[in-house]
Amino acid sequence: MRAAIYARYSSDMQSRTSVEDQVRLCQKRIDLEGWQLTEVYADHGISGATLSRPGYRKLTEDARNGAFDILLAESIDRLSRDQEHIAALYKLLTYRSIPLVTVAEGEISELHIGLKGTMSALYLKDLAQKTHRGLEGRVRQKRSAGGVSYGYDVVRTLGNDGMPTTGERVINDEEASVIRQVFGQFASGRSPRAIAAALNLQGIDGPRGTAWGASTIYGNWRRGTGLLNNELYTGKLVWNRQRFVKDPDTGRRQARPNPPEQWIVEEVPELRIIEEELWNEVKDRQTEARSQIIVDRSTIRSERARRPRHLFSGIIECGVCGGGFILVNKHQYGCANVRNRGTCDNRLTMRRDSLEEAVLDGLRDSLLHPDLVAEFVGEYQREWNRLRGEENAARQRQDAELQKVERQIANIVTAVKNGLYSEAMGEELRSLEERKRQLKRTQPTAPEPPRLHPGLAELYRRKVTDLRASLNDDALKVEAAERLRSLLSAIRMIPEDGRLQIELVGELAAILALGQAGMQKSPSLATEALSITLVAGVGFEPTTFRL
Structure with a gap:
């Protein structure tokens, strides 16, 4: 045999x-x-x-x-x-x-x-159930259940029983600096691909010593993967987001998300790297990207989205049919329905550089109005005074409570000195001492008075004058273009007397209305082929006006 x-x-x-x-x-x-x-x-x-x-x-x-x-x-x-x-x-x-x-x-x-x-x-x-139970116990102790995220180092020490400890981590300052850089650049408008390329050019190693990629940074928001979705950076240890099942055909494990009520969340403030405000800015940008990405007037999945190639790509629309205005050749914008369907009679076109120049020049001229500068400075001071007033009132209430607690503590101490003591007095004293510590920890400091630059109006005027140059500055154009596009919901191209009239729609119109309201005579912004109308967003008055 x-x-x-x-x-x-x-x-x-x-x-x-x-x-x-x-x-x-x-x-x-x-x-x-x-x-x-x-x-x-x-x-x-x-x-x-x-x-x-x-x-x-x-x-x-x-x-x-x-x-x-x-x-x-x-x-x-x-x-x-x-x-x-x-x-x-x-x-x-x-x-x-x-x-x-x-x-x-x-x-x-x-x-x-x-x-x-x-x-x-x-x-x-x-075995799987016992392993899961053991990992959950480790997470409940605020320790890692396996693997170490980028930005942290493993701490290897011996416990009281002489056995090595597992799951302990501390912040790696060098990697934490890179994480803050990634979050800050993404919040300012840079794409994950651009951030990854910059990190690779700087010679900074990615997680596990590999090169950086867009997916390493952006990850999957549903599964909490990627740098931008790691809640540990905010001091929250989240575990059991997903489970794994085996594909019977391939034998490979497939991840399946668990409902949020099954997640295990533990607070670990000592591991916080990203402040809450920056984290929220990143989440807001991710949410906006997922909900507002439009290509050829149809929504697509966010992971397949591309950054607009030009300043106003994707928000220009035809004022006749409502269709998109697209580049019909290398330089000219035209109605997509004229080109692709023949269902619109708005056959006028405009050069891309002429459109951008006209809009930016119009914004520049309107933003330079002195009434707008004065309104900006005045509104800043009013808002600062309002916030400081609320803080002063809260601080006064807290100071009054602190004085009351201190008096009560002094009264109990005096009573004890006089020979009066009971178990209830001891409990009350401990409670008052704890409240006193809380009040002192949260006691706000007096704010400094506002410091406005003495040449603020001139500085503002110079910045606005260089608006077009700023939008073409490699260091600023991504963030500047992102903010400008966020204030414009649409740019409508309306044919009128053989030329295109540009109508801006969005919150920016309401901002410019501040300067417009104080003008005795509206200055004309017109080129050989266009004029501009601004339309405020919903809830703003006036709704329409001309530059």
């Missing part, structure tokens, strides 16, 4: 000599029976729940080719821990008239396959 042996151990935590031990036991049985060993199939550090094992695949292939007459293993669970897989192997061996023998169970029959297969499957399920 030509005999073959199969041996396997599951993980790197087990000894590699486990395979040698299994082979030695099987060899004793072969020698006892007088069989001849022809092949040893082995898999090292691979789970028995998968078929993706080189030794196991070679075993089944040789069984089909009749390379051996009998198969030996230490036990059935060495061959597989999956009921379906062990049953399929038994069918194959039975069809080829190859007996399956194990040292633990002897010659295997259908009864062994049913019972041992069920026991192995239950063992895997029980």
Whole structure:
């Protein structure tokens, strides 16, 4: 009889000599029976729940080719821990008239396959539950359940029992600086791809020492992956976002999200890297990107979105049919419905640079109106005074409460000195002392008076004059364009007397209305081919006016 042996151990935590031990036991049985060993199939550090094992695949292939007459293993669970897989192997061996023998169970029959297969499957399920329980316990202790996020280092110390501790982390200052840089640049309008390219040019290693990529930064917001979605940076340890199930066809694990009520969340303020305000700015930008990305007037998934190539791409629309105004050639904007469907009669076009120049010049001239500058300075001071007034009132209330608590503490101390003491007085004193500590911790400091630049009006005027240059500055144009586009919901191109009239729609119109309201005579902003009208967003008055 030509005999073959199969041996396997599951993980790197087990000894590699486990395979040698299994082979030695099987060899004793072969020698006892007088069989001849022809092949040893082995898999090292691979789970028995998968078929993706080189030794196991070679075993089944040789069984089909009749390379051996009998198969030996230490036990059935060495061959597989999956009921379906062990049953399929038994069918194959039975069809080829190859007996399956194990040292633990002897010659295997259908009864062994049913019972041992069920026991192995239950063992895997029980092991998974115990592992999950252990990891949850570690998270409840505010420690890592496995893996270390970028921005942190593992702390390796010995516990009181002499055993090494696991899951302890501290902030890596160098990597934390990179994280703050990534969050700040994304919040200011830069794309993940541009941020990744800049980090690679600086020679900064990404997580696990690899190069940076857009997906490393943006990740998947639903699963909490990627730098921008890691809540640990805000001092929150979130675990159990997802579970894994095995694809029966490929044997690979697939992630499935868990409902939020199953998440485990622990506060770890000592691990905070990103302040709440910056985190919220990033989340707001991600939400806006997912909800407002429009290409050719139809919504697409955010991960397939592209940044607008030009300053006003995607927000220009035809004033006749409401369709998009797109680049019909390299330089000219025209109605998409004229070009693609022939359903609109607005055949006028405009050069892209002429449109951008006209809008920016119009904004510049309106923003330079002195009434607008004065209104800006006055509104700033009024808002500052209002906020300071609220803070002063809150501080006065807190000071009054603190004085009251201190008087009550003094009264109790005096009573104790006079020989009056009870258990209730002790509890009250401890409660008052705790309240006093809370008030002192949260006591706000007096704000400094506002410091306005003495040449604020001139500085404002100079910045506005250089508006076009700022939008073309590599260091500023991404953020400046992002903010400008956020104030404009649409740019309508309306044909009138053989030329295109540009109508701006959005909050920017209401801002410019401040200067417009104080003008005795509206200055004319017109070129050879266009004029401009501004329309305020919903809730603003006046709703329309001309520059």
